[in-house]
Amino acid sequence: MNLIHDSFARLFPEKDFPYQPELEYNRRLSDFNANIRLYNNILKVSLNLQWKDIDDEIKIGLIQSLLLKILKKKGHTRNIVLYNNFLRNIPALTLKTKNDPLLEASFARVNQQFFQSQLQQPNLKWGTASxxxxxxYNFHNDTIAVSTLFNDAKPQILDFIxxxxxxxxxxxxxHSNGRSAFHTREFREAEHSYPGHEKIEKEITAIIRMKKLRRSWWRR
Ligand SMILES: [Zn+2]
Incomplete structure (x- = not known):
């Protein structure tokens, strides 16, 4: 049985499968990533090589999530639940290879103040000067990346970010019906419980403005 066909059949038991399925594993995609494409009736699913050894029931959940996205449909299956549980456990399975003293200190302060030091430390790294x-936060490789614009910011700013x-x-x-929402109402409420967040957000805006000006000055 073809994995893509099987995923579709379990999601839409009453429908015919009108596509030509193609499944490939590759190294181009980043950690535990996957994508789906539909062209000339070919339904192609590409999975990062890491997926190869993962249980088919979990992979079916992943493919079903991709199908819902590309077909703009809603649906929920036992496999999607399995897949989401699997994603939640990726951080615990991920090797921590990236760290930085400044970011680690910030993580520890925030963890103690807001999470009873219960949050497991992810990979921590500086991103680009974006x-x-x-x-x-990338849950595929459990990594928090912070723009280098803030590598000289005071701790209060870095901690809020x-x-x-x-x-x-x-x-x-x-997850609601296989779709992800990142900044939910619950998320925003938690964010706004941060003491003095309004003042800090204004300072962040000011830092960005100043650094943009400085950049355009040096480019002249
Ligand atoms: Zn966010």
Missing amino acids: FRKLAS MYHEMLHKFHKFK
């Missing part, structure tokens, strides 16, 4: 993406990403790790992502 003005658009100030920081991110860290807190936001730690909330992502803490909440993971809320």
Whole structure:
């Protein structure tokens, strides 16, 4: 039985499968990533090589999540639940290879103040000098990356940025009908419980403005 066909049949038992399925494993995709494409009736699913040894029932959940996305449909299956549970456990299975003293100190402060030091430390690294993406949490490789714009920021600023990403790790992502929502109402409420967050957000905006100006000055 073809894995893609099987995923579709379990998701839409009443429908015919009108596609030509193609499944490939490759090394180009990043850790535990996957994508789906539909062209000329060929339904192609590409999975990072790491998926190869993972149980078929979990892979079916992954493929079903991709199918729902590309077909713009809603649905929920036992396999999708299995897949989401598997994703939640990736951080615990991921080897921690990246660290940085400044980010680690910030993580420890925020963990103690807001998470009773219960959050497991992810990989911590500086990202690029991005003005658009100030920081991110990638659950595929359990990594918090912070824009280098903040490598000279005071601890209060760094901690708030860290807190936001730690909330992502803490909440993971809320699933409703196979779709992910990152900044849920619950997430925003937690974020706004941070003492003095309004003042800090204004300071962050000011830092960005100043660094943009400085950049354009040096480029002249
Ligand atoms: Zn966010």
